Amino acid sequence: MPRRVTQLLVGLILYGAGTAFTLQAGLGVDPWTVLAEGLSERVGLGVGWVTNLLGAAVLLAWLPLRQHPRVGTVANIALVGTSMQATLAVLPRPDTIVGQASMLASGVVLVAIASGLYIGAHFGPGPRDGLMTGLHARLGAPIWLCRLTVEGTVLVIGWWLGGTVGIGTVVFAVCIGPLVHVALPLFDVPVRSRTVAAELAAARVRVLR
Template sequence: MFLSTGPTARASAKRSVSASASVPFRARRVTQLLLGLILYGVGVAVVVVAGLGVDPWTVLAEGLALRTGIGLGWITNIIGLAVLALWIPLRQKPGIGTIANILVVGTALQFALPLVPAPENLLQSSALLLGGVALVGLAGGLYIGARFGPGPRDGLMTGISARWGWPLWVARTAVEVTVLAIGWTLGGTVGVGTLVYALAIGPASHAALRLFDTQRRPTRRATPVARG
């Protein structure tokens, strides 16, 4: 009996190797997604404790938390679920990352809040603000780079843009200004931190994404090396 070494056998072998290689790659993506979402919640907690102002969606969450007595992290999860419901008329399809975002970010925020030490002066508040924004930027690059689907808020903005033909920046600005206004009216914290967040989060996330984008696979010419 002879072993087949023709094109069919070689193609089958390649598929087998490819399938085997995809398992650790997928595991890496899932790990990166969860790590990014947890760090995102922790970063938001740091910005909240800094007390200098938070991002528009957290302003809304703070306002609702004050009015309802529900924890800030749990309210964040509830908002994410409500925003996901708005995807239905926009014909958006959630991914695994979308669902994980709703479940993990607010939960991490809720548990991290009491662990972040309160600042004693403006210098410490400023350090917390900058550190929190940097952490959120890093986290954004991690979970976006995992490529498991957008978060519910990002999906809302891209859905509005696609459905109504608005430029993405117009959709984002309209949604975030509306959310900020409602949150501020309800008692959420708006301040210099809100502006710092708005200006810095894009570049920070972009820089992190360049490092953690899982679509940038190594070339086949490189010799596989085990890395710790």
């Protein structure tokens, strides 16, 4: 249990930091961060705080889908955006294309490692992953289609609001799945529960799709 809790906390903090790296690179970010950035520009709150609020709003969408949050879900909402905001406060924005590319690559790798840590701790999915699996369970649509629909919608809305879409968005989409697939076995904490084992298998499927 101590290892699992440590992995969860470190993973979520690193996830926020890695997302901050991709954001500061200025080359484009993942769809949910595009939305958070766009909303941040409109409402005047830090993008990390908006990320926390978005996580809470997505969790409310679990109710009609009959999804049940766990400790990891709540921790995700509280820590990822907070870590992102703290990292953005001290992380300089690079002023060369080499610096931007390096920061983007570092961010994507950090997010992948962080995902392996918190998923491997087996404390439940984040609010966004739970939304997609909930839609899959309720509608019967393939997970890849649920993910494409949700993230595509989020990306368009975020871009319309002023979020950054660019080559970094493509790099994140192409690289994050394979990198998380490598990270998951490295940080998986063996557990006896069949439910937890099934959750890990589902997480691997989501990453690959």
